[in-house]
Amino acid sequence: MAAAPRERSTFLGLLPWPERSAVAQALRTETVGGLVLLAAAVVALVWANSPWSGTYEEIRDFHFGIGAIGLDLSVEHWTADGLLSIFFLVAGIELKRELVVGSLRTPATAALPVVAALCGMVVPAAVYAATATAGGGGLEGWAVPMATDIAFALAVLAVLSTHLPSALRAFLLTLAVVDDLGAILVIAVFFTSDLNLVALAGALAGLVVFYVLQRYRVRGWWWYVPLGLTIWALMYNGGVHATVAGVAMGLILRTTRDKGEDASPAERTSHLLHPVSAGVAVPLFALFAAGVAVSTGSLGEVFTQPEPLGVVLGLVAGKTLGIFAGTYLAARFTRARLNPDLAWADVFALAVLAGIGFTVALLIGELAFPGPAEAELIKAAVLLGSLIAAALAALLVKRRNGVYRRLWEEETRDEDADGIPDIYQRTSSGPGSATGDS
Template sequence: MAAAQRKRTVFLGLPTWAERSALGGALRTETVGGLVLLAAAVLALVWANSPWSDWYERIRDFQLGPAGLGLELSVGHWTSDGLLTIFFLVAGIELKRELVVGELRTPSRAALPVVAAISGMVLPALVYLSVVLLRNGSPAGWAVPMATDIAFALAVLAVLNTHLPAALRAFLLTLAVVDDLGAIAIIAFFFTDDLNPLALAGAGVGLVVFAVLQRLRIRGWWFYIPLGVMIWALTYVGGVHATVAGVCMGLLLRAKPDDSTGEVDSSGARTSHVLRPISAGVAAPLFALFAAGVTISGTALGEVFIHPESLGVVLGLVLGKALGIFGGTYVAVRFTRAQLSPNLRWADVFALAALAGIGFTVALLIGELAFPAGSDSIKAAVLVGSLLATLIASVLVKRRNVVYRQLCEAENRDDDGDGIPDIYQSKGITG
């Protein structure tokens, strides 16, 4: 019995120092970017509901770009199809890193976050469909409440001044990575315009060239930026949402440095280092600025809970996400040889699941795609649902913040001053 107990893996145990170091920079950047994103969303709401709201609409709808290439788009369109490509490129890089050297590199390590993420996408969709089918609404928005906004969630944690342990932060990031993959797959397969096979073939050839350049270890932005822009443009003209191009290029970048050439960082790590601040601090906030500007009034907020589509989004984000992620995780742990870390409780997992109900950026994007003729009510529902998820998660997280503070102090204590916390050396998990 004791031998069997020792063989059980620990769920939400302390990650290795190498893994924590790799995630640390990403989490810091996403946290700062989330604060900027939060500010952009507030600015959008204030601006759209101010006496200068007509200027907001004029700027958002202003057209620019080469019309001859089919790329004369509005400013709002450029932020969703253009700048968000950078956002998804970084997501693709992070997914590749997780698959090659991170939490998803082996089936046993990937099982829990993948099951949690999938159940956290399926249940919100089912909640939405149940609401609209019972009230004769449109099923078009089934994918809206499926997304998690990691930057916004980390910004909430920063505002709350919480001390979430490294294991919970790492699990949240892994959930969001798998979630982003699911979102981009949904966009690619369910939200496409009339396809242009010739343009898509051109984009495919561009991706092959991109992969060959990576295989040959070719470096230099002067190769990749023109090629990336061409792939993006052909994908857009081909009728597939252009952000798909970003994920594809991110997945093609190498996640491991080439020791034979003396590389210190992989091409994916170098690209992420350059683009992550742009993605978190510019691309996502600008998208939020021109996507979150909906007219808010007492009547409009009341209608969010009346119309089946908007109600389905709110319930999907608040209930579907929390119950889906928690339930999927609990079942997966019970049916595997895993056991919850003795330092944490299942209440901590539920708080994290509730936090994942903040589905801001990608949820707004899918809302625009699902209801192209008018998505303001859906956007308002995303805002309301994300706000409610924030409030619920805030209460749950703050209840345990004293415990989190103690765990974080133990995780960061470095009495010998060698730059590696003592707990990692004592447990032998510095690799």
């Protein structure tokens, strides 16, 4: 007797109710943080191009800290190396959640978003390399256009007042999570210098202690805050970018709940730090990283110099081509069937939106181009590339917003006011088992 053909999974279908609730909570904070981030970027640009630009530079370059332990840093470096560690700690927690209970927990569900994200990192880097090489430039900025800024992308959607279905938002979030992992690996491997093996050994020992405390269910912030700060300082002095410490601790935190627990340590930490990351850490980094002096000459250089042009093309063209092609090919390979209520044009719009590479792109740009003049040009390229991607995505998303509004209304309708949308109660197996992404 012939075997029954394998049932085709649905791509961008209705999320299971627990997954949809978790995604909605995460994206709500990111959206608010994205609007603050957008405001901080605008303030930085206006301030840096105003008669008070000198004050901006004085504050940005002001040094403070403890020089005896190698931590006498400028305000700009404190925001990049210190505050962004909180951002990457939250990113590490989100990555582990995806690996344990989210869309990355099984190879079948992880294949499509992971392939799409990897293509969305490799193709922009290749576009940058081709552009820079053709123009006679260097390859040091190949990693700049790799990362997607989920907060900025969600802020654009919020400004547009779109009704993007939760499955599309969840796919964008998963892309950004895998992007963040790729970015931190790039930072750890390619942007390390003058390694201090003693300090790195101390940081590794601190992470082992962190793991043991988690393993034996030790609770209390007074254990973890001093230990986390020590690990961060040792990682910084070890020559590895300090944000790596944040990701490492986020991946170590336990995400599963013990019997009788209302929330896991990862959930509690994310609940406390996610608003700080999205509403304080990232906007402050943007405030002191996005202050680029804009002039006709500098804008012209972005499109005539090979390195900044490579960044713009990598974000706008590379991200779009990489994510869309990767998603399409992965769907074909995994025999995933696109949600019949959506079209590949929706995936294309999402791929364009992913070309907004702000926070991590600026961070990698600073690491790749330590010279002030080159760094300013690369920052301008990141801002311009992200702005172009946002404008193009806005046109594409608004064009389909009627479809999105209908789907959003259907998946949020709750006529019996019991807190669970009616669409989940119409399924035969209840709200916890609706068809999800594959």
